Amino acid sequence: MILVPIVEIFCDIDEFYKDHIKKSATKLLPLPKGKRRRKTELSESEMLTIMILFHLSHYRTFKDFYIDCVLGQLSREFPKALSYLCFVALMPRLLASLTAYVLSRMGKHTGLYYLDSTKIVVCHNRYIYRNKVFKGIAERGHCSVGFFYGFKLHLIITSLFFLLRILIHN
Numbered sequence: 001m002i003l004v005p006i007v008e009i010f011c012d013i014d015e016f017y018k019d020h021i022k023k024s025a026t027k028l029l030p031l032p033k034g035k036r037r038r039k040t041e042l043s044e045s046e047m048l049t050i051m052i053l054f055h056l057s058h059y060r061t062f063k064d065f066y067i068d069c070v071l072g073q074l075s076r077e078f079p080k081a082l083s084y085l086c087f088v089a090l091m092p093r094l095l096a097s098l099t100a101y102v103l104s105r106m107g108k109h110t111g112l113y114y115l116d117s118t119k120i121v122v123c124h125n126r127y128i129y130r131n132k133v134f135k136g137i138a139e140r141g142h143c144s145v146g147f148f149y150g151f152k153l154h155l156i157i158t159s160l161f162f163l164l165r166i167l168i169h170n
Helices: 005-024 044-056 062-073 085-105 127-130
Strands: 111-123 139-143 147-158 163-170
Touching: 005 085, 044 062, 044 085, 062 085, 085 127, 111 127, 127 147
Parallel strands: none
Antiparallel strands: 111 147, 139 147, 147 163
16 A cells, blocks of 8 residues: 555656746757657646656555556546556657656755665676677676676665665776
8 A cells, every 4th residue: 555645746756847848848859750749647747746756655566566556546637547567668659758857856956965876787797798788888896795797776865865866887
């Protein structure tokens, strides 16, 4: 069961999304001829809300969250919810908006910061030479546990526990 104020989160995202669309409309490239961008039953604000609710929930996988929670427990809040596969297919559309929303909600400088880093492993060390997806991007790294092949994620958090910066490097 989700114990977060869904309506408040949705209203905040909806206000942000309307402003974001107005500001970015002049900067976006036009869609190529022949490409359609159909309207969905679920608004972009609702889709962003679902994506953020997943990160506030206890679920480990998005599929379990979407099927159990959105299609089950939150069916009154999202009556026109799409199937899981349709929703996942539409998620890349929202990457820029989600990134802009997260960056707009970053914390303010307080003077006292915490730095945390973790590894994002691409593949096991044995299979580095077989990996073609991140070839030339990911590199070997070292952490307290040992060597790995992938990226490092660094988070800078203020003393009030607000996220200040996110950095991913190889």
